[in-house]
Amino acid sequence: MLRSIILVTLLISSVCAFQWEMYKEEFNGNEIEEGSSDNQTEQLPGMCWACKWAMKKVKRQISNGATPEDIKKKLSMVCDEIGFLKSLCRKFVAKYTDTLVEELSTTDDARTICANISVCKK
Structure with missing residues (x-):
């Protein structure tokens, strides 16, 4: 046995x-590649899940009046908690930092944010 x-x-x-x-x-x-179509699908296995996970974590940690610097600080730290997808998460955050800061300043949920940057299906 x-x-x-x-x-x-x-x-x-x-x-x-x-x-x-x-x-x-x-x-x-290879970096995360952007496709030419608007109806883009997830580029790498697990990327959509990782994006939603990270956006939910950051959304919970920031307040409504958070400054872009506060959001950048939270984004830079969120990947430390994701486990084996840490390097993928860091590349993702580095590539989309400005867009993520802008998206996290809105009332959009994590799924919408990830769809807006074409990491998840719309």
Whole structure:
């Protein structure tokens, strides 16, 4: 029984490691690309989820009268909490900082913000 559990655990770990390596190779050196169409879909696996997660976190941390500097500070720190998508999150925030600051200053929800910057489907 223990041998079966160990075998299954190793098999699952191998598959996950293989998928992660393929994902890193695909993403390595490429920035998030913007498509030419307005009805754009999610560019990278997990990007929509990561965007919504980060925007919800920042929205909860800022007040209605937050200055752009306050929002930038929160944006720069939010990626530290996302786990294995940290580098993807940081590249995303760096690329869209000004747009995100503007979007977070509105009353839009996280899904709308991410759709407005074409990371999630509209």
